[in-house]
Amino acid sequence: MTPTITAFKASPDRGRGLARDMRVRWAFEEVGQPYEVRLLTFAEMKEPAHLALHPFGQIPTYEDSELALFESGAIILHVAQQHAGLLPDDADGRARATNWMFAALNTVEPPILELQTAMFAERDRSWFAERLALIHDQIRVRLGQLSQRLGEADWLDGHFSAGDLMMVSVLQRLGSSGLVAEFPNLAAYVARAEARPAYRRAFDAQYAVFLAASAG
């Protein structure tokens, strides 16, 4: 059975691929698993039918014949465990790739989420400029540590894995801040991932939704 995910009918990022369905689409493309997409308005995301699937009223969700999931990390790990292409064959390598997924989501992403919240909720406050500088410095600490670890390698632990997919997806959220560009090896790492054919297919698919919404 083809799994179904949910995504924004009209993504607030205007098709830049920053919504969390992009990560899941990319994972499907990497492993060659076809998928279907059900588009939701913001109002629909807060209705009981969707809250039954996603208690926090967000996207994406994942549904196959019997299973429903709602966290992009868990969805991607599930897809990666079911199909070859996103995790190494050996158990220790799989644990290390999973470790990088958690590092992306729980160590690198939190200050980036804080930046996004501040851009949304604190832009008009008197303290915004000072806060922005504080958050940028927090993010720089994490990026510096990540840059140090990556060094001259192409990927975080040998071959491209779900850990890289997640880390790049998190770094992309810094797009317009200029912070990733301060670390040339991280900028090259993101560019390397974005050049993957699976990434391009996923990007084009979510961009097509934006174009359709704009035309509609």
Place this chain on the structure above:
Amino acid sequence: MTPTITAFKASPDRGRGLARDMRVRWAFEEVGQPYEVRLLTFAEMKEPAHLALHPFGQIPTYEDSELALFESGAIILHVAQQHAGLLPDDADGRARATNWMFAALNTVEPPILELQTAMFAERDRSWFAERLALIHDQIRVRLGQLSQRLGEADWLDGHFSAGDLMMVSVLQRLGSSGLVAEFPNLAAYVARAEARPAYRRAFDAQYAVFLAASAG
């Protein structure tokens, strides 16, 4: 081989069990896996030997004969996959429990981490009171959604799992804020978890480290 984790030699939480080694200790206790602990000072955490193990210079880490991990989420998932007691037997149930681990770490914890950062870095700023109110409201949204989903159930998805272990560990970080108490079913959920013998053993073990550090 008995795995070894790292923990603070002198935890900044003064033995309240809020450092991330507590989650891992609790997981070991739930599955009955003995473990060893290597204690680190803050200075040692930033030295090359530890950074080779943990690129972000934090605790805990996990080492067994061949494998090294550094994210508490990945460590607990690895322990749960290797031993019975923290994940259901069926594949779909395991995916759902893993989903709750990611929900704890990537949906519920980020605003709680933001609160902790603000308490640490913004307490002396002119805007602190206003910011605190904003963050508390963000956290209340998440807690309200979680409370709604939990309802009258004991645990998030049937039996106690690694998902509950992680969610409770995240909620505990709100300890002194009074926010969890605003949702009586969440307060009861945390208390239910803290009454588990495995939790008590883990708590006592990390508390003994604090007592020893205080005495020394």
